[in-house]
Amino acid sequence: MALIDTTADLLNELKLHGLREALPRRLEELHAQHWSPSEFLNLCLEDERLHRQNARLARRLREASFPMPASLENLDFTVPRQLDRSLIREFQSGDFVRQGKNILIAGPTGVGKTHLACALGQTACRQGFSTLFFPINRLLEKFSLARTQGRSLHFLKKLTGVSVLILDDFGLRALTPQHMQDMYDLVDGRVESLTTILTTQLPEENWSEVLPDPILCDAITDRIVQKAIRLEMTGESYRKKRFQGGHTDPP
Known part of the structure; x- marks a missing residue:
């Protein structure tokens, strides 16, 4: 040899x-x-x-289980969506994770909120931070399943131990009392120094529509928005443009 x-x-x-x-x-x-x-x-x-x-x-x-590949460097700025280029460049350093900042991405359907959240998550991964992506509805289903299996505390510990948690499409439907409690336990466990990225079509002033308990609504909202960087996205739906033969590139 x-x-x-x-x-x-x-x-x-x-x-x-x-x-x-x-x-x-x-x-x-x-x-x-x-x-x-x-x-x-x-x-x-x-x-x-x-x-x-x-x-x-x-x-x-x-x-992380991202639903799509995305990066901040490849964001499409050719269509006006009210994205601040300088802020996007700042995000590339990953300091928003080191500082424990939340990011609240709001806007109508199809403008690229999920894509931007995935790009922020990829940046976090590249900076060495653990990251998880969950659509809100799937997250709540997993909470319910973990509860029936006697693993709810273990699942909550996993979610409160990751550096960056992305919660996608908050506000699609009203939460049950148990899911409101799950949501509160989750954001309360992350409030001190961990980053939560949340995408939503629902303005903050309307969150009570999906969080009907006023006390839990105030508590959850406060823990998400008190240290959040807000990104308000505008524009037409990319999905609509694709169906009409317009833009084909990811947002």
Whole structure:
């Protein structure tokens, strides 16, 4: 067995997969560039670090369960939707997560609220933050299922432990008393330092329509909006444009 094969086996055993993949190329470069041993070692270790960073990012993106690929860098500004370019650039740093800011994305159907929320979530993943995406209705169904299985506290702990939680399409229907309590427990567990991104068609002043208990409505609203960055999106529906043969690119 050639020495390079033995080395590859050792690297596999040590789980240095990035270094193993890069080693043949680095050996060629070593002879061509006349690197010193320390330079060669440093580059090999950088290869391994990059491999692990990419693997962690892929895992965070997979676990986030985004319904679509999206990035802040590729947002479409050709259609007026009242998006502030400078604010979008600020979001790219991920500081909104470090500061524990919520983001409230409001606007009519089809203008790209979900797409923007996914782009913010991808940014968080790239910055090293754990992220989860849930349509509100599916989240509440999971709460109900977890309760029947005696796992509601475990599910709540998962949701209050993630750095960024995206709640999509809040306000489509009125919440039951139990779901209002679930919603309160969720936002109360995240209020101190964690980021919640919420998309909705419903203005804040109308949240009582879907949160009929006035005390819980006030408590939930306060915990979401008190530290929220508000984004009010306008414009025509992208879905409508697609059906009419207009824009085909994601928003």
